[in-house]
Amino acid sequence: MPENYIEIENLRKTYDGKKYALDGLTFNTGKGEIYGLLGKNGAGKSTSIKIMTTLIGFNSGKGTVAGYDIVKEAAKIRKCIGVVQQEESYDFATVENNFKLAGLLWEVGREERDSRMNELIDLFGLDEIRKKRMFDLSGGQKKRVQVAREFMHDMKVIFLDEPTVGLDPIMRRKILDYIRQKANKGLTVLFTTQNLEEADMICDRIGIINNGMIVEEGTSSQLKNKYGNLRTLTIWAGDESMLSKEQVQNIFSDLSFDQLEVKENVITIITKNLEKNLGKIMSLLSANNIQVERINVENPTLDDVFIKVVQK
Amino acid sequence: MKIPAFLRLTIRNVVVNTDMGTMIFMLGLPTLYLFVMGFMFQGIVPTGLQIKQNGLDIPYTTFLAPGIIALQSFTAGNIGGGMLWSDRRWGMFEQIMVGPFRRFEYLLGIICVSIFFAIVGSLIMLAFALAIPVSFNYNLIGVLSFLVTIVMGTILFSSLFLIISGIAKSMQAYQTITIVLFFLLDFASTSFYNITSSTPVWLVYIADINPLTYISNILRDSFIYGVNYQTFTSMGIIFAGMVVLFAISMRVYRNIRSGI
Secondary structure, three states: OOOEEEEEEEEEEEOOOOOEEEEEEEEEEEOOOEEEEEOOOOOOHHHHHHHHOOOOOOOEEEEEEOOEEOOOOHHHHHOOEEEEOOOOOOOOOEHHHHHHHHHHHOOOOHHHHHHHHHHHHHHOOOHHHOOOEHHHOOHHHHHHHHHHHHOOOOOOEEEEEOOOOOOOHHHHHHHHHHHHHHHHOOOEEEEEEOOHHHHHHHOOEEEEEEOOEEEEEEOHHHHHHHOOOOEEEEEEEOOOOOOOHHHHHHHOOOOOOOEEEEEOOEEEEEEOOHHHHHHHHHHHHHHOOOOEEEEEEEOOOHHHHHHHHHOO | OOOOHHHHHHHHHHHHHOOHHHHHHHHHHHHHHHHHHHHHHHHHOOOOOEEEEOOEEEEHHHHHHHHHHHHHHHHHHHHHHHHHHHHHHOOHHHHHHOOOOOHHHHHHHHHHHHHHHHHHHHHHHHHHHHHOOOOOOOOHHHHHHHHHHHHHHHHHHHHHHHHHHHHOOOHHHHHHHHHHHHHHHHHOOOOOOOOOOOOOHHHHHHHHHOHHHHHHHHHHHHHHHOOOHHHHHHHHHHHHHHHHHHHHHHHHHHOOOOOO
C-alpha cells in the first residue's frame, strides 16, 4: 500500500504553449484523507483533476494515483476512481436509469445495483424525482444525481470538482457528511471548492493553488495559526465623516498594514500587529477629528488566509 | 457474467436512445414515408404508378420499400454518430473517459448501437412493407447482400456523423449540418424515386455521389431485381466510402478533446 495515495510532483501543463495552467504542482494525500484544493477561478484546480484522472496529458512532471502511474497505468487508475466533474454530466434518461446505467457501466451486479440505487436515492433525497427525466430537473437536483450516481461503484479515490455548487445548505451538509463517512472507511477524497467554509469543515488538509502551483498547504488550523496574527479591524466613523482612501492613508502614513480599505465611513484594516498598533490607530483618528462610533476586531477565517495567500 | 466494456456501452447507448423522440425519428418517419408517400404517389396515376427499371414495371410502393429500408442505415448512423456529440455536449463523454473504458471501446459502442438500430429498424420496415403488401423475391444471396449492405452503410453514416460530432462547436452548427444532410441525402438519392432521362443533370450528379443511392439500389437488387454484377460494384463503392469515412472519423475522434 503506498504511503501517499495521490502523489503529484512538479506537474506542468500548458494548453497554448505560452501560459502554464499548472506550473510545478506538487502535493500528496494519504489514504482516507480528504484533501481540499482551493483556488480562485483559473488557478488550475480542474486542470489538475483532469490530469490525475488521466483525461488529459501534461508537459512535464510525474504522479501516481492509488499507487499507479498517471501515464503508464492510466487504465488501472480509471478502474479504481470516481469523478464528479464540475460541469453537468448525465444521460438522457430518468433519474433511476442514470443510476442503473452507472451501475451497468461499472459492472455492479443487478441486485447490488438496485440496492445501492435505492440507498443513494433515499440518502440524497431523490425519491420524489426518481421517475423524472434528467431534462426536467433543476440545476441543484441534477447536481445531486450527479454526485450520488458516482457512489454506485466502489472506488479507492474520488475526485470531486466543486460538487456542492448550486445545492441548498441542508443538502450540502448531507453530501459533505456522506463524503466524510466514506473517507472514514478509507476512501481518499480530492475535493475542490471555492466555498472556504465547507473546506474548513470537511478537509483534513488544504492546499491553496495559485497560478498553477500549491502556494500554501496544511490543516485548516495550521493555516489559520500561520496567518493568525493577521486580524481584521473594522472602524465605523461618525456619519458626518465621509472619508476617502487617500485621506485615511495619509492619516496612517507612519503605520504599515497588510490591507487597508475605506468605504464611505467604514475603515477596514487587516494587519499582523493589531494589538501593538490599536492605540496608535485610535489616537491618530482622534487627532484628525474623526469620530469613532464603533470598532470590531475579527480573528482570521479561512477566507482571510485564502485572500492573503493568493494576493501574496 | 462479465460483459465486455464495448457491450456495456452498447447497452447504455440503446437504453439512452429508446426514448419516444428517437423512436419516432427512426421508425415513425420512415413508416409515414412508406405508407403516406407510397399510397399518395401510387394514387397520382389512375392505373397506379409503375416504375420502370431494369426492364421491369413495378408498383411504386414496391419500388419505395427498399429505399425506405435503406434509410434505416442513414437514420441509425445519425443516431449513433450523433451520440458522440450529445455525450460531449452533456458531459458524458468525459465521464465515460474517466471510467473503466478505452477510447476504442467507446467508439465500438457507438458503431454497435448504430448497427443494432439499423438492423432492427430495417426488419421492422421490411415487416411494414410486407403488410402493404409489396412483392419481394427472397433468396439467400439477396438476404446476405441486404444485411452486409445495411451494416456497411450504417458504419459509413455513423462515421460521417462522428466526423460532424467531432468538429461541430455548437448545438446550432451540429443541428444545421444534420438537417441539411438529412434533406440532401434522403431526397437527392434513389430512395424515393428513380433516376430518369428527365432528371436534371445536377441532381443526377448529387445522386451519383450520394451513398444512399447505392444502398437503395443494392436493396432493390436484393429484393426485386436480383443480385447482379452492378450490385457488387455498388457494394464495392459503399465499402470504399465506408473505409474512407471511417479513417477520417478515426482521425477526428483521436483529436477530440472532451467538452464543447
